Amino acid sequence: MTREQQKWYDKPVSKLILITIALSWMFPYVGFLISSFRPGESVKRTSWWSSIGNGQLFSELTLENYYEILFAENLSRSFFNSFAVSIPSTIIPITIAAFAAYAFAFIDFRGKEVAFIFVVGMMIIPLQMSLIPLLKLMKGGAILFGVTIIPELSLNGTFVAVWFAHTGFGLPLATFLLRDFMMSLPKSVVESAKIDGASHLTTFFKLVLPLSVAGIAAFATFQFLWVYNDFLVANVFMGIKPENLVVTSHVAQLTVGNYGEEWHLRTSGAVISMIVPLIVFFTLQRFFVRGLIGGSVKG
Amino acid sequence: MRKTLIGLLAVVALIAAACGGASLEGEEVLIFGAPATDGPDGKAIQAAMDEFSEETGIIVTYVGSENFEQEIQVQMESGDTPDIALWPQPGAVVDAAKRGMLTPLADLGIDIDEYKSNYSAYLVGLGEVDGVVYGGANAVNLKSIVWYQPAEFEKRGYAIPNTWDEMIALADQIVAEGMNPFCFGMYSNGATGWLATDWMEDIMLRTGGGTDTYDKWVNHEIPFNDPVVKNAATLLSQIMHTDNYVVGGTDAIVSTFFGDAQNPMFERDGNGNPGCFMHRQASFIVGFWPEAAQGGAGTETTVFPFPSIDASLPKAALGAGDMFGVFNDRDATAEVVKYMLSPDSFTAIATNKGGHGSTRISAHTGFDTSLYDKAITQVLAGVLNDALSANAFRFDASDLMPPEVGAGSFWKEMTNLAVEGPGYIDTALSNVENSWP
């Protein structure tokens, strides 16, 4: 490469292209963010760009919407519900998957191939396929050939139903990814531990887990954001009782619900819902991107 | 490990023991319905229930959702049902009852004869399956009304139209004067089209054989592309598709959210003219008005009856309402149901306790209409009661038809009709006819 030659992408025109793209990607947020700081009546009376134009915006900026949405509308409760849903829904599948991945990577046993094909096969099942029967399973249990396998549970509307639903949906991918990750670990480490007489459980906790932190973190970030941002599963399994709402279903209710076109609440509610993912995104960007790339085959 | 397990079991046992209790004090009852929790109707229901809670100690919570119809369906499958659901469609109550989801009111200790004597036979009949009463009539609203502003009419010397022809003449006059007579908006997330079906129903009640034909139409005893229905669609199309009849033009009908549709009536252009003069919409729409306008309901903005079309037919009123179904036979639930069926449950709603601003009207024939705080509600309740006792009240047809039609093809084809214009009438009606299950 010759240094003297000015490359086209250093020319102002390509800079301009990139800036245009960046601005057009930023643009949708602008009006939304501004509207979330304006009083409800003004949002309906003056468009946000005219309010900048005539300077009205700067005199009317308010945090009132945020107070209202968080406390009067109780989005704060939905916010905590989201955590009570997302954290276990991340940890449970990862734990189960990590154990399974360990077995696939380091233990020889009969039927390993079949078991692995089963796990991978489950990856192609879109969640729509299992949604409704799973909903019924969480309610009335399962009866197979006249034998009650799962008794009547009436779980729907409790956190535990969503945890298990997300466990089911996240498990195949987690197992697959973690197995890949563990396979790439040096086999000798595990073997030497075995020679030292360490049990599988010890090897798993003391050796393999610490070495797999990067892989686990990547999937965890992905799964956490997936669950936190999920609307369908939460909506179906948690229902719409106000004390059960998670952030996404709350914001969805505000967005679909048209009572008086309350844009000031819609915007502030959605902005609050975006804070957590953005924090996760900016702090764990490295893991998140890895998780996404790995998660690109989630069925 | 075993110790942990036993310990956990003990905890569960303790918890189970703590749950048991005999007094109804502190019991919770959840009511789920369509009016949004924070909307006027939702607040009104909660206000009435709060009064009940103060007396009995049973804590009643009302939750409303715009997607009630779909969500209650999911809830019935998931088992996570509320104690009481307030359905806007009696057909859905019957359907749920047939599937064994609901408790008959008699099982809750309700005196059915007394209930029947307090409510109109027509409404009671809508909630019956094989003679067993499952649905409890609760609120009714009136749809056969047209909102207008008397001051604007007077200023221009317009008279209230009593017949369809008079309404068309008035509309033509308004157009000739360079303004738009009608507000008309029917967009509604997932339910676009219901406003047009309401118009159709109002016209059906006033043409052909009146209520008799209407009932046949609802029960599919006459085909959907019967000449009577076609005539109704043609009249509706006259409103939707005549140039300048609708503010914003025909294009605006489908685009405008039904809750925004009336806003042009409250706006004034440079010459002081309102965006529109007439808005045919049910009584509950007041809750969607701009806050400043809501206070003038019944005075500044009030209603005239939907004009008659065939003068030989008796007056009929189209309406809708809420009918509740009960999902369990808990004692606390039974108490709430008893309260809901008594006129007391509407006092807080009628008197605007806490300033909810709702225009909900009790279906109880013995309810004292003078209690209604708003003048407009008193008038509407009077009309409704007269219609109910004269058996001239009919429930919104799309809420009685099978869901494939009432919440499906009927809405959809009316939306298509609005977009496509009068040439589409035949196609629309035969499409609905073909979709009847």
Add this chain to the structure above:
Amino acid sequence: MNKNNSTLADRLLIGGIRLLALGAFPLIWFLFQAILFRELTEVLSRTALIIVAILVGSTFIFLLYLGMNKLIDFAPKNHRESLYAGMFIGPALFMLSLFLFYPSIRTIYLSFRDRYGDSSVGFENYIWAFTDTEMKTTLRNQVLWLLFVVTMVVFLGLVIGWLADRLNRGEAFFKSIIFMPMAISAVGSSAIFKLIYAYRPPPSTQIGIINGLRVGSGKDIYGKQCGNNVIGSNGELIDYYREGCPNPVGWLQQRDLSNLPSFENINSSDTIMNLIVNFPINTFLLMIVMVWMSTGFAMVVFSAAIKAIPTEIIEAGQIDGAGEGKIFLSIVLPYIKSTIIVVSTYITVSVLKAFDIVYVTTRGDLETNLLAVKMLDEFSKYRQYGRSATVAVLIFVCVIPIIVINAVRAREETQT
């Protein structure tokens, strides 16, 4: 005790332990956690419940493994290896069977049943799926979404990824901007775009920027400037509801272009214009939301793949005098072909399952429906459980080949 007996006893013991570890123990654990939390929901206050849910809900799973480990200690040493395999893998297989496998089989079964699943209807639901007009629209939309979203995301992702990679300063910042929508929920993104597309009936102020700029841009028939109800310099209200001013458009309610002024008076015999006028603008606008959300992902993945190309290869191309475009087409593209396939797979699968965007913006009205929404509609709106299951199966059938192709490719790559 003689040796034979002890083997039999051992076998029974091992069999018992295996059964416990693989089937009964995960089941008991599942039921225990389920019932425990169901009861806790009843008795605990909300705050306590949330704390317990996070702390206990997340750690309860370890009880399962510790419990099984204790069980295995009862088994003779030489059998433990296979028992450990069972212990490590059993819960995963159990959960998958219960939460994915069994429900999916049931959905397939239901797709051949009637409304409430009471009796068999053969292939009736599948015939319905391809003949019903609403279903046909839904399928058409699904195809449009697949074609447009996948193409746009891959194209934009490649272009932006390529450009961003060559930035010398601010690359991370630039990438973050494009990537950010990926982190926020589809519900939030839909809300954002709903405001952009917002429509209010005239003469109300337009608060959506597209309609706002549109109505404010024209002049009425007297040549007077139209305005979005803004106050002019002389304190006079400038509105737009006058003859000649552009009307606002309900963008999400336009299933074709026929209501836009430039297409209003087209000749019906003009085939090309007829094709253009049937362009489903509302569906297109919803697809933009998805493109906005997903491009960041494609860009990051492509950019990583481009970075992995050895510089010598590109330099060799430059020495040969190839231009940027040529290098991109003949060196970069072939090099990252498999990455493109992976990204396309991901976008394809997520488009097939796209639910939130349509659900919170139009609910499928005015011909914007997609399969995932239709599936829930059939279930909850029309109470047609059989048809709902059929739609789910259709989504599944569409996903299979994509994943299989991808898996085969991945396998080939690891082998070569």
